[in-house]
Amino acid sequence: MAKANFTVPELKQYAEIPAIEPGAMAHSSPFVSKPEFQEPLGFPGELAEDWQDHAIAKMGEMLGKYRSLRVYLDSCVKCGSCTDKCHYYIGTKDPKNMPVGRQDLMRKVYRRYFTLAGKYFPKLVGAEDFTREVLDDWYSYFHQCSQCRRCSVFCPYGIDTAEISMAAREIMDGIGMGQKYCNEIIAKVYKIGNNLGLPGPALLDTLEGLEEDVEDETGVAVKYPVDQEGAEILLVTPSADFFAEPHVDGLIGYGKVFHEAGVSWTVSSYASEAANFGMFIGSYENMRQISQRIRKAAIDLKVKRIVFGECGHAWRVAYSFLNTLAGPWDFLDPRYPVPQHICEFTNELIKEGKLKFDKSQNDDMVLTFHDSCNVARATRMGDRPGGQFEIPRAVIKAVCNNYFDMDEETIRERTFCCGGGGGLLTDDLMEIRVKGAKPRVEALNNVMQEKGVTHLAAICAICKSQFSKVLPFYGMEMDQVVSVHQLVSNAIVLTGQETENDDEDEEAGDAA
């Protein structure tokens, strides 16, 4: 079990709503960004003397640009429906981690400076001046939100705390109080092309290594091409897929599926990152600039289709925003949606019967599926609402014999975030990450006890990294997390592949 210098929540058989403990997580704040990470993004280096004026001006600007912000700050009636829905509240008991508690940190400033009631009767409506204490609270608690949108499912007005958190981070960036983790990474994307700072030659090297591994294992020469001009498909995948476990096993799976489909594909060293941290910091401009790299790569490589790898928030930017930020995509093949998710791609082939599987290759596992928050509540797959739930499950069930869902209250649109999304996947936020994972790990623990589940499949780089890191805090193993396309990779029988099963069949024949 991993060592923690805080109390790891206890897992229960039935989900409990904790009593509030004000201030329980007030000490949690990520490292503040240094000037060198702020400036490449177009933000001031550090907090200036007159930050308050700038912050209020910025807020006014954003109220004019985002209807969501304006409507959501006005509409809350404090009914309480959201109060027990946030995984960070359930895991920390801090009432400022209740969605409404978090929103109110901004709402009280909004009311003070932008509403009649707050200007003249601040006490009555809970309006407050934007003081340094309030700013510190913002910095702390708007970095305890993973923008997972679970609250927005249960709000009678659809108030989405993610919209508020994003706006708060944009305002803080605008006054020089950015978060190191996100902003450093975005600067890396601009300089090198991906979040991990993996340069082109290293990428080429890694993918050549994968080709060798796959050929050694299967005897089939599956290609993992980089910057191949004229390829049909541009694969955009989170850079963690290039080397982290279990991500890379998923990447191996994508390559095998493309191989069997008989389509040419390539990754781009220029746009070698699916994740778009511009969304986490609520910056339309940065989100757009990062998205434009994909457009440029698609044009330069003359591809006809774009497919995204397994990544949650990336799929949100891809599915919901890419057409807005980097479209129109009229130069691509109009027969396919732009972009497509790798699960949509694989599922189509499965339905057409073009892939051959040996499901027994996954018989050492009993699986469950974690609906990644942003895939579940901010995107779709396929052409029907809810395809984002059914398609990954269909893929898993096509390649595995043993599958069980977790409690209905914790999956599909009600799924709990892994606890590391929205720009919190950094070691300086380990406590909130572990505590925020509690509801998901609790549901996982229950299917492990009741159904004998051994592994959790996910389609998000953040979820995979987060679970690998936090499961040990709860006494579980880091390798209980698997990629969906890792399962596909295990089970797929490549054309011309000499499988272990052939040997086994022969042996079985001999024995009989």
Added chain:
Amino acid sequence: MSFLTVVYAILFYFAFAVLLAGLIRKIVQYARTPAPLKIPTTPAPTTEAGVALRLFREVVFFESLFKGNKWIWIFGWVFHFGLFLVTLRHLRYFIDPVWLPIQLVQPFGIYGGMAMVAGLAGLWARRFLVDRVRYITGPSDHLILALLILIGLSGLMMTFVVHVDVISVKLFFRGLMTFNISPLPADPLLLLHLLLVAALMIVFPFSKLLHAPGLFFSPTRNQVDNPREKRHIANWAKSLEQ
């Protein structure tokens, strides 16, 4: 004409003007503010008709609240539906002759009044009994509940305890509508009831009661899930594309 009648006439003209102008101002503000990105909470409808149906379910059945919390849903829905019946019943003060459906709804309006008060009491109790809800409750939340519950109670009392001359009340409001003011009965309960209603009208556009128009402008609820098929771009964002 009595001083009281003049005061109440002015009060209601003022309250009506504030309500109307305030709401129009907010609605125009919401409508003019762009929603630059597609953010429906999914699974979401893929057609306009589907979105209309989703909003209908939210407005009429409080679908999301039902998913969120059954107690708040019961109290909240009972209150709002009660208020709806009460509002229909009160239309008789403003139209002449009274339409048949409004005549038929009259007795239900009384049950509506009781339901409204019961629902409000439940919602208010939660503000004391549930620690999470107590934490997020401010003075204005209590005041609005007090205002609504007093409106309901004073109204019910005029039905069951101290009757008022409803014919005169109707003449007063019909008079207001035709700028031909007739006297208002100086009944304390009636005056209290009307004063509180006027206060509610004035407070409406400056308070959380804006949730009513807000719901229709909520991008997570009113957007069609079709970002891949149709490019969605705000005017201010177009300028980034030079």
